[in-house]
Amino acid sequence: xxxxxxxxxxxxxxxxxxxxxxxxxxxxxxxxxxxxxxxxxxxxxxxxxxxxxxxxxxxxxxxxxxxxxxxxxxxxxxxxxxxxxxxxxxxxxxxxxxxxxxxxxxxxxxxxxxxxxxxxxxxxxxxxxxxxxxxxxxxxxxxxxxxxxxxxxxxxxxxxxxxxxxxxxxxxxxxxxxxxxxxxxxxxxxxxxxxxxxxxxxxxxxxxxxxxxxxxxxxxxxxxxxxxxxxxxxxxxxxxxxxxxxxxxxxxxxxxxxxxxxxxxxxxxxxxxxxxxxxxxxxxxxxxxxxxxxxxxxxxxxxxxxxxxxxxxxxxxxxxxxxxxxxxxxxxxxxxxxxxxxxxxxxxxxxxxx
Numbered sequence: 001x002x003x004x005x006x007x008x009x010x011x012x013x014x015x016x017x018x019x020x021x022x023x024x025x026x027x028x029x030x031x032x033x034x035x036x037x038x039x040x041x042x043x044x045x046x047x048x049x050x051x052x053x054x055x056x057x058x059x060x061x062x063x064x065x066x067x068x069x070x071x072x073x074x075x076x077x078x079x080x081x082x083x084x085x086x087x088x089x090x091x092x093x094x095x096x097x098x099x100x101x102x103x104x105x106x107x108x109x110x111x112x113x114x115x116x117x118x119x120x121x122x123x124x125x126x127x128x129x130x131x132x133x134x135x136x137x138x139x140x141x142x143x144x145x146x147x148x149x150x151x152x153x154x155x156x157x158x159x160x161x162x163x164x165x166x167x168x169x170x171x172x173x174x175x176x177x178x179x180x181x182x183x184x185x186x187x188x189x190x191x192x193x194x195x196x197x198x199x200x201x202x203x204x205x206x207x208x209x210x211x212x213x214x215x216x217x218x219x220x221x222x223x224x225x226x227x228x229x230x231x232x233x234x235x236x237x238x239x240x241x242x243x244x245x246x247x248x249x250x251x252x253x254x255x256x257x258x259x260x261x262x263x264x265x266x267x268x269x270x271x272x273x274x275x276x277x278x279x280x281x282x283x284x285x286x287x288x289x290x291x292x293x294x295x296x297x298x299x300x301x302x303x304x305x306x307x308x309x310x311x312x313x314x315x316x317x318x319x320x321x322x323x324x325x326x327x328x329x330x331x332x333x334x335x336x337x338x339x340x341x342x343x344x345x346x347x348x349x350x351x352x353x354x
Contacts, residue, residue, distance in 0.1 A: 003032040003262040008179060016178035016188055019246065020161035020211070023266050027159060028115065032262035035116040035159070048252070049155050050233070050291075050331060051090035054321035056307070058093020060298040061231065065094060065150050066101045067348040068229050076107035078148045078228070080132075083113040083140060083215075084156035088126030094152070095130045110134045111143045140218055149228035151219065157234045157270035160211035164244065165195040167204040172196050175205075177258065185258040204242040209271055216275035219340045220282030229341040235334045236270025238288050245269035272338050285343040287350035291325070292332025297349040300326055 007025060011017060017025075027034050050057045069078065082091050091112065098105045110132045114120050120136055127134050137143050164175040166189060173189040180186035196206035219230045248255040250264035257266060276286035289297070304322040308315035324330040341347045 003029055004185065004260075007177075007261055008183060008185065011177070011179055011185075016176035016190070018163050019175060019177060020163050020209075022177045022261075023161040023246075023268075026261045026264075026266050029262060034262055034265055035119065037118065037262070049086060049090075050325055050335070051086065051093060051154065053324050053331075054318075055093050056300060056303050056318075056321065057295070057325055058090045059097045060295055060300060060303065061090065061152055061154075062094035062097030064231065064298055064348050065152065066098065066104050068150055069101075069104050069107070071345060071348065072148055072150075072227060072229075072342075074103065074107070075148045075227075076103075077109045078107055078150055079111060079143055080108040081111045081113060081140070081143055081149060081151040083151065083153040084159075085112045085114055085119070085123050086154070087119065088112075088123035090152070090154055091123070091134075092126050092130065095127070095132055099131060105131055108132055109144075109147065111137055113137050113140055113143065115139075140215075140222070145222065145226055148226055149222055149230065151228070151230040152233075153215075153230070154233045155235075157209075157212050157215065157232060157236065157275065158267040159265070160209055160215070160268075162207045162209040162212075162246070162268045162271075164246065165192055165206045165208075167196065167200045167202050167206070169202060172206070185261070187258070200242060205244045206242055207245060207268060207271065208274070209268065212271055213274050213278045216278035216340070217282050220279030220284040223279075223340055223342055224283030227342045229339055229347055232270075232272075232275070232338045232340070233291060233294075233335060234270035234272075235331070236272055236336055238272050238290075238336050240273050243269075270336070272336055276338060276340070279340040283343075284340050285347075286338065286340055287347055288336055288338040289350065290333050291335035291337050292327065292330075294337035294349055295326050295332075 028036050030036055085091055112134050115138050165172050166175055172192050172195040174192040176188050178188040245268045246257050248257045248264040248266050255264055279286050304318050308318050326332040339347045339350050
């Protein structure tokens, strides 16, 4: 029985499900979940991430991590962690840069936090000849504490489940996934008094992701306890706002979210205000910039120029990659870079944004 049929049977038996439950089933169902069975990254897949746009992205993140380590006092050991490592490209680029800092590499205890079996295998193949041997965990809680943490997560928050609430003339109502008269998956509403701000206008959609907030709280707690910094890069908002951001992506095109359960990537915008508030509540400091500003502060333009001088035949291609990463028309403004860090020390690239 296909996932859509199983979801319909579940709804008939137990009633409509929240959008968070629907997202979790579509992405992680062991038989047909998108990430559990067939994640498709890259130009030939369903979506492309910044590390796949250009090696410059990963190299600059690597330089950021090395500088963080130096400002922390060059601890040995420290936990070098990536959450949601995709196909391993970002960590591969980070470790290539880390060869220039052998003391950093020698001190690093490398962990990859990944729940998808196909992606774990892709990461293993990508990193099998890396200078640092990787270990895998299914949750950050499985990574040992007791040492400073330097963590990066690129496009992790956007695939964590959300619940949606609509402001109706009668008040707030939660958006659910149920069945229409023909037995097909369809959106519906159920009253949910007090679910969102009472000042919201009629028709406003309020999204809340307890899963995203939990990531912020866990990182904030780990860093407040052991020291370090976490870098979260994702597309999303840096201020509270309303809107329906749920979308399905297949072959780089948007589909209706209920069109093909398990056959497309489901994403939402990262709620950075809520994530960072949770981290601060746990005792850590937070900072945020646009991705474009963050990368330019790290030296994206200079790195592009150096590569272009060494490979003049690729100068135009490199310029296109730079613009896609940092320009407002590309990923530069929609994507944000947020840091969660130990209070009281200057986080590289974020000093002026504190």
